[in-house]
Amino acid sequence: MKLQTQKFHYVMSKCFQSLGSLQKHEALLFYSKVCLLSRGNVVNRVFELQGELKLFLEVQGKDDLLSHFSEVLWEPRLAYLAYIFEQLNRLNLKLQGKDRNVFHLTDCLRTFLAKLQNWQMKVSAGNVAMFENLSTVLDEIEDHLLDPSLKTEITQHLKSLESELKKYFSEFEEEDGKLVRNHFSGTLDIATISNDVQDEFLDLKNDSAAKDLYEERSLTVFWCSMYQSYQKVSAIALRVLLPFSTTYLCESGFSTLLHIKNKSRNQLDVDPDMRCVLSVTQSRISHLTERKQCQPSQ
Known part of the structure; x- marks a missing residue:
């Protein structure tokens, strides 16, 4: 799948050099290796403008590039990549913002990893209904079935993507998270907290005014406001919240x-x-x- 992706990038970069405005789009975006969002938008534009691209390449006499569009699995692969890049773009946008913390990052990543695992199981069973573009392409094929070789490529690609995300983002310590977010819920075992902090933690847990403030404010604002009254517990919480979760x-x-x-x-x-x-x-x-x-x- 990696080689196929590189092949797409090469063909698209050649096509974009002199192609003007088409359909509802004012321009076809240029491919950029730097920006993931740009790459995802480019693949989606190519999928939407396949007919116009074929006509353009035919008029320009670019037979070497036009031959790629005639390959049997070109359109299904393109449809799959367009959807995957769109999902990566959405994940990227969710992680951006000034008020993001490690908990928000962890929740987004766990959700995306769960989606990847679910997609793998469905693709292995021949179900591609979640891939809207690919499903539309298969509906136009006579047997409406996913090619076995493409099924293998997609499954391996999803596994590789899951592996890379797990390798890049390390697991978050659950106990630290419970101390910061669930200290009023009663799900945190007091034995998991160090002895010198336990008494102060119990004082905070039974402080009704602090509980009301917790429900009204964000995590960062709440723990900053608690620092003067509960310094030891707040220090632990702020060590978790202060590091930048993204760049x-x-x-x-x-x-x-x-x-x-x-x-x-x-x-x-x-x-x-x-x-x-x-x-x-x-x-x-x-x-x-x-x-x-x-x-x-x-």
Whole structure:
């Protein structure tokens, strides 16, 4: 499947060089190795514009590229890849945001891994109803059955994707998670907490005001507000919540830098501007300007 994917990328990169606007799309996106979202959108556009691409290649006399579109398994493979990249894009977008923590990351990944395992079982049984594009393509085939070789490729690809995700994202410690999220539910065994923290944990667990605050605030805000009253327990919770779960904040900083310090402003000292843009605190510009005198007219 990896070789087939590389083959798709080569053909698409050749097709995109001079293809103009088609159907509802203003332009066919260029393939980019850097951005996963761009790659997923490109594959979906190719799947939607197969007829136009074939016509374009025929008019241009690109017989070597046109021959790929005539392969028996080209369209089913393309339909499968379009769906998989779309799902990866959705996962990627779910992990982005300023308020994401390790629990949100873990929940999203576990959900996606469960989907991969479910897809493997269904594909092994010949059921591809969950792959909308592939199911549509098979409906147009006379026997409506998935080719055995393609079934094997898809199953192996799903297993490989599951293996890579498990290798890249390590398992999260369950007990730490229960301490941070389920301390009021009674599911956490007190014996799993260190002896010097147990008394303070019991005080927090039976604090009704803290429980009301927990239901109203986010995890990060709640534990920050509890730090003065329950320092030991809060310190454990904050050690779990503070690490960056993804590189989103770092990447958003680079994006902000590119937007502010462009070619026309290359001498600009961007530190103050970036601090204002990236800060979660809202700037009170009107309050700051009230005590400033406007430039008088000459």
